[in-house]
Each structure stands twice: as structure tokens, then as C-alpha cells.
Amino acid sequence: MLRYVTTNDGKVREAREYLDGVSQLDYDYTEVQATELGPIAARGAREAYRHAGEPVLVDDAGLFVEGFDGFPGPYSSYVEETLGVETVGRLVAAEIDEPRRASFRCVMAYCDGAAFAASPDPVDRADRSAAAAAGAERSSEDAASDDGAERTDDAETTEAAADPLPVKLFEGTVRGRIVEPRGDGGFGYDPIFEHDGRTLAEMSPAEKNAISHRGRALEKFAEWYPERSE
Numbered sequence: 001m002l003r004y005v006t007t008n009d010g011k012v013r014e015a016r017e018y019l020d021g022v023s024q025l026d027y028d029y030t031e032v033q034a035t036e037l038g039p040i041a042a043r044g045a046r047e048a049y050r051h052a053g054e055p056v057l058v059d060d061a062g063l064f065v066e067g068f069d070g071f072p073g074p075y076s077s078y079v080e081e082t083l084g085v086e087t088v089g090r091l092v093a094a095e096i097d098e099p100r101r102a103s104f105r106c107v108m109a110y111c112d113g114a115a116f117a118a119s120p121d122p123v124d125r126a127d128r129s130a131a132a133a134a135g136a137e138r139s140s141e142d143a144a145s146d147d148g149a150e151r152t153d154d155a156e157t158t159e160a161a162a163d164p165l166p167v168k169l170f171e172g173t174v175r176g177r178i179v180e181p182r183g184d185g186g187f188g189y190d191p192i193f194e195h196d197g198r199t200l201a202e203m204s205p206a207e208k209n210a211i212s213h214r215g216r217a218l219e220k221f222a223e224w225y226p227e228r229s230e
């Protein structure tokens with residue numbers, strides 16, 4: 001059975017619009033810090049697969065503000081927790097001229113323990129970037145090579161060294177702009193992100209799903225997955 005690994009029930013509801021029979025795995029995997037979403041989601045998918053032993057889907061998302069060179073991007077959760085969404089909106093308004101372009105991006109990472117045939121979708125075969133960003137923790141490839149650097153006793157690292165797990169990545173993006181908060185639907189940055197004249201918080205869940213970064217990534221995954229699960 002396919003497990004969507006998240007502590008957010010709303011994401012599972014969104015995923016069910018695209019995938020029959022997906023169920024939630026409420027597992028808090030390690031969110032490493034990295035400058036790109038793909039390695040963060042891939043690392044989470046490997047960890048969740050080793051934990052669950054079933055096919056897993058992990059996503060990582062972020063808000064990329066053009067005038068801030070993509071910040072907060074992969075740091076969006078941390079920035080939401082520390083500054084809050086309204087402060088982000090005020091900072092953008094104070095520092096950046098209209099139209100204050102931004103995008104939301106989402107990467108879905110799928111892992112079922114097996115390899116993938118070549119295809120246009122990106123495949124992350126190692127934890128190299130995530131491990132580099134995590135500092136002392138070793139990547140699967142690095143841990144497998146004997147370069148004399150210090151190793152951790154982390155069980156996941158040891159398993160990864162023996163068997164680096166390929167992870168398939170599916171990406172989705174929605175473009176928009178940062179505005180004053182409007183609407184009370186959705187979650188996170190939805191009230192300050194406007195797409196086609198409405199903030200994501202002013203859309204119904206179905207409307208948001210149809211255009212959202214996560215909806216687009218899920219759609220790509222849902223097209224590919226039936227063949228895999230046959």
C-alpha cells in the first residue's frame with residue numbers, strides 16, 4: 001500500500017484527489033537543511049521507507065520570492081515558524097517593488113526500495129547534497145567510500161552505505177505574487193500568495209489543488225504510479 005508520509009491531514013486529503021487508496025503515515029522524518037527541495041524530500045523518503053518497509057511518498061515545498069533570490073525557499077517552514085507569514089508579507093512589501101513575483105514549488109519523492117528505469121523524471125540516487133548540508137552526517141555514497149573521514153553510528157547511514165536507495169522525484173510549480181493577506185482557507189503562506197487575481201486562501205480546496213504546486217506534482221506522480229504498482 002502507498003503511504004503518504006506527513007503529519008498534515010490536509011495534504012493527505014489533497015493527495016486522495018489524485019490517488020485511490022493512499023493512506024497517511026504519520027511519521028516525523030528528519031528534515032535536513034539543504035539549498036534545494038529535491039535532496040530534502042529524497043532523504044525523507046529513504047528514511048521513511050526504511051522505517052515503514054512499504055512504498056512511500058514524501059513531499060517538500062517552499063515559497064521562492066524572486067526579489068529575495070528565492071528566499072525563503074527550502075527554509076520556508078523555519079521562516080514561517082520564526083517570523084510568521086504576515087511578517088514575511090510586510091518584509092517583501094517593504095523591500096521589493098511591485099509585482100513582487102514569487103513561486104511555490106513542491107517536490108514529491110517516491111521510494112519503494114527498488115531501482116527505476118531511465119525516464120524524463122529526475123531520480124535522486126544518493127544523499128550527497130543533503131548529507132553535505134547536514135554537516136557531519138555522512139551520505140550513502142561517501143559512507144560507502146573509505147576516505148578516512150569520521151563516521152556516525154546512525155543506523156540509517158549504515159544501511160544506506162550497504163544499499164543506496166534510488167528515489168524518484170516529481171516536481172510542481174505555481175507562479176504568483178506576494179500581496180497583503182486575504183482569505184481564510186488553506187494554510188501556511190496561502191493568504192499572501194496570489195495567483196490569477198486570488199490568493200490561495202481565497203480558493204476552495206479543489207480550486208487550489210487544480211493549480212497548486214503540490215497538485216501539479218501529485219498529478220505527475222499519479223500518471224506514473226499505476227504502471228509501477230502493477
Ligand code: IMP
Nearest residue numbers: 059060061062076077080187188189190
Ligand atoms: P512543507 O514542505 O510542507 O513542510 O512546507 C514548507 C513550508 O511551506 C511550510 O511553512 C508550509 O506552511 C509552507 N507551505 C507548503 N505548502 C504550502 C501551500 O500549499 N500553501 C501555503 N504554504 C505552504
